[in-house]
Amino acid sequence: MSDTSIDASSSDEGRKRHPLAMETLVSLCAARGFIYPASEIYGGIAGFWDYGPLGVELKNNLKQFWWRRMVREREDVVGVDSAIISHPRTWEASGHVDNFSDPMVDCRRCNKRFRADQIPDEKCSATTKKDADRSHDFTEARDFNLMLSTQLGASVDESTTAFLRPETCQPIFSGFKRVRESARQKVPFGIAQVGKAFRNEITPRNFTFRSREFEQAEMEFFCHPSEREKWFEHWREYRLQFHRDIGIDDSLLRTRPHAADELAHYANAADDIEFLFPFGWQEIEGIHDRGDWDLSRHTEYSGKELGITDEQTKERFMPMCIETSVGIDRTTLALLVAAYSNEQLEGGEERTVMRFHPTLAPIKVAVLPLSKKLAEPAKALNKTLCGLFNTSYDDAGNIGRRYRRQDEVGTPFCVTYDFDSEDDGCVTVRERDTMNQERVPIEGLANRLRDRLEAGL
Ligand code: ATP
Numbered sequence: 345m346s347d348t349s350i351d352a353s354s355s356d357e358g359r360k361r362h363p364l365a366m367e368t369l370v371s372l373c374a375a376r377g378f379i380y381p382a383s384e385i386y387g388g389i390a391g392f393w394d395y396g397p398l399g400v401e402l403k404n405n406l407k408q409f410w411w412r413r414m415v416r417e418r419e420d421v422v423g424v425d426s427a428i429i430s431h432p433r434t435w436e437a438s439g440h441v442d443n444f445s446d447p448m449v450d451c452r453r454c455n456k457r458f459r460a461d462q463i464p465d466e467k468c469s470a471t472t473k474k475d476a477d478r479s480h481d482f483t484e485a486r487d488f489n490l491m492l493s494t495q496l497g498a499s500v501d502e503s504t505t506a507f508l509r510p511e512t513c514q515p516i517f518s519g520f521k522r523v524r525e526s527a528r529q530k531v532p533f534g535i536a537q538v539g540k541a542f543r544n545e546i547t548p549r550n551f552t553f554r555s556r557e558f559e560q561a562e563m564e565f566f567c568h569p570s571e572r573e574k575w576f577e578h579w580r581e582y583r584l585q586f587h588r589d590i591g592i593d594d595s596l597l598r599t600r601p602h603a604a605d606e607l608a609h610y611a612n613a614a615d616d617i618e619f620l621f622p623f624g625w626q627e628i629e630g631i632h633d634r635g636d637w638d639l640s641r642h643t644e645y646s647g648k649e650l651g652i653t654d655e656q657t658k659e660r661f662m663p664m665c666i667e668t669s670v671g672i673d674r675t676t677l678a679l680l681v682a683a684y685s686n687e688q689l690e691g692g693e694e695r696t697v698m699r700f701h702p703t704l705a706p707i708k709v710a711v712l713p714l715s716k717k718l719a720e721p722a723k724a725l726n727k728t729l730c731g732l733f734n735t736s737y738d739d740a741g742n743i744g745r746r747y748r749r750q751d752e753v754g755t756p757f758c759v760t761y762d763f764d765s766e767d768d769g770c771v772t773v774r775e776r777d778t779m780n781q782e783r784v785p786i787e788g789l790a791n792r793l794r795d796r797l798e799a800g801l
Contacts, residue, residue: 355624357625358625361595363684363685364622372752377398378680378706379551381394391554402679403672405704406679410538411536414668421533424516424537430518431518432506432507434514437644437646439641447486448546450483451482452483459547467479488544490510491510491543509541511562512560513669517564518642533566534564538672541560552674555673559673562668563579564665565668566664566665572633572635579668580631583670587628587675590679591679592682599616601614616631617630617631619675631666632666634664634665637665638665639662679704685697698753699754702797702798706755707755708735708755708757708793709729709793710746710758711726711759712738712739712758712760713760714743714762722737722739725771733793756777756797757776758776759773759789760772769786769787771783771789
């Protein structure tokens, strides 16, 4: 059931740039508790993934950093958290009922189903070496609506079909008037939200890259029609900088403007921010000029006027909307790919290091007593640190092995409590990237570590 397949057509450029095979990353993620198949003991369920103890920290750190940049640090953006299920009319107004589909084909030989625009370069599994023709035998392409539905209500007769939202932005549009008035916001301003979205993808693949349940962090920015180009440029640059700020190197990022035939029929402009995965350049975020499509359609379908009046000029207009829409799961995957490194050390030793930016690292500090005999004071030290940032206490195995374990999950600092610590009131702080060790006083340690973490190591 679980399709954990990795795209066989992984690009040369992607493979050359990344030292790891996707399979290696998938194994590391499962072994260390970042990400593993949902319902794994039942064989998994295609397109669904669970985040383990480290994965949830990494993903939460990403979401919190997004919220900080997009809401807390902006006077012109407010946040919401809306229901996953909306009134069914929402999806008629948005155009999803009629248009949210991908072309699908079936192979008559192996019965496998594919997205017609994403056929992998592979042989049909129903053929053997003896067959002269080993290609798939496809049916005509037909449209397949990607929305997942559910029934609301107790009895079959009275129940209504509702959809799990395929994108998080529509309740932002339907709630536009309420948010604008309650938050006393004037155009230009934005509404942001982070939450789950669901798409019945025909071929979920490439690990979490294309899932059926995923999270989006979206911001809809409403402006006067005369300012839409200016704001589109602003948000594209602002969002690109965000990806640099979470530690992704410029050489792994690019923007790609959509060609005219790729644009949604209502869109004026759209740029993708792409990341170079081992399987090639792929979209992690979209910046879209959606025009006044959404507010106009919700005005039409609800009968509630969503246009506004400029208080000074008395001009009546429908605001234009610039959207920034980033996939939290795809960006988490990009962070994992970008962070991975495998190093040769002196003496022929190897170490795997996840070089996460400290803001994103799932564990910030590991507290390691040199011997189990020092467990009591080391645990007490851990207790003073764990209220400030996520820590891990580990007293199992030799110290070198424990450092390696922390390197492998990207912990920026290890604090070692040894037999001298009782007397000199100091501990050894080891840095993940340089492996430098420094003897520092326990007094003031928490502030010292926090300053280093905030400064980006
Ligand atoms: P694609 O063309 O790859 O299917 P899209 O253009 O349909 O993506 P959008 O509708 O613009 O994607 O969604 C915004 C963001 O949501 C994407 O950039 C991506 O990061 C994320 N996203 C969309 N679909 C999925 C999915 N099936 N699994 C994981 N993330 C997704």
